[in-house]
Amino acid sequence: MQLPIKAILVFHATARAGSISRAAEELSVTPSAVSQQIQLLEVQLGVSLLAKAGRGVALTEAGERYFSMISEQIERIEEATGTIRGFRSVTTLTIRATPTLSNKWLLPRLGALLDRHPDLEVRLDGTNEPTDFNQELVDVELRHGNGRWPGLFVEGLAEERFLPVCAPEYAAAGTLLPADLLAHRLIHSVKSQAQWTGWLQLAEVTPGERWRRVLFDRSHMAIDAAVRGMGIALESTLMMQDELKSGRLVCPIAAPPDLRIVTQWIVCPRDHLRQKKVRQFLDWLREERDAWQASQTG
CATH class of the missing domain: 1.10.10.10 (Winged helix-like DNA-binding domain superfamily/Winged helix DNA-binding domain)
Known part of the structure; x- marks a missing residue:
């Protein structure tokens, strides 16, 4: 038809x-x-x-x-x-990023990019769905995953440290041992590459048969739940920088195992790197990433 x-x-x-x-x-x-x-x-x-x-x-x-x-x-x-027609090809930059990275890390910094390049119009698409660059008008993606996507330009955004965190009213900083966590409600980010089972194994703690837990499919929801005192979350310092800096979240474990993973990746077709707007974005993004890494301690 x-x-x-x-x-x-x-x-x-x-x-x-x-x-x-x-x-x-x-x-x-x-x-x-x-x-x-x-x-x-x-x-x-x-x-x-x-x-x-x-x-x-x-x-x-x-x-x-x-x-x-x-x-x-x-x-x-x-x-x-x-x-x-050429009306938008130079000035419009379309970025796809995961919802948590968009909300917790990229959006708070985006004003600096717009101030640096006032002629640049930015469209931020917050989704976990990977881009089909052959079908979709996306210039660059910040993709969650393992970094193995043949045929595309791929660069790790940053190494993230994953920590148990909670509201200070729920448990004060450094007051719990890893084994103590089993007595608390644990907040799970079900799509995260860092899971409680792996962290507990690093801490040499054997989980019991039953968990007190609540599960979310977005890390930003897990972070917000921890801020609200719902339990203890296992989340990335990249995603919860503001909450840690403001004291809304603390690590209740005195000496947590050091779990570091790259989970966010800059992804695009290699020919997109020739576009001025993409190069401007990546130059700015790397500066922001380097500044964030320099601010980290431990």
Whole structure:
């Protein structure tokens, strides 16, 4: 079946505008032409997409579902078209990074990059999904993993130290032995490369048959849970620098085992390194990384 591309684009514009007349004005066509295209799409799909609502229109349940399913793809087409026309290729830098790195490390520093390069427009996409650089308009990714992605430029961001941490009200710094942790609720980051089982093994502690635990699929959630006194988390100093510096988190173990891993990686196709905007970002990122490493002790 041939896709009714024009009708789909007209529906998207109408749903976004919430009005047939406003969509017609945006598309430089008549309201009648907009209505005809939407009717054509409804006939092809076999469902009603819009219903009258006062002077405007509202999405039906099917319309809501369809709009949510196509919106991201249409916006990517619009962005790709602008890039090919040359409007955005120089000034727009699209970065993909994990949600925790985006929230806890990159976002607090991003203003310095924008101040240094005021002509640079940054789009930060916070997700754990790895980029398909052949299909997606992403310039550079900060990817969580083991660093083995053949065919791409890969550079470790920083070596992270993983520590047990909690709110000082939950347990004061340096007051517990590793074996004492088994009597406490342990906060787990289920996607982290550093897990409690491995840390306890380094500490020569055998876990019991039952755990008191709470599990999160994002490290930033585990960090926030520890700040709220929910238990003791095992997290990276890279991700919780602000919480450690402010004293909202402390390490309750007097002499914790030294667990260090590189879990975040700079990733992009090698030809992206020729782009000025990518080089500017990487130069800034390495400076920030070096400054962070210099601030670490122990």
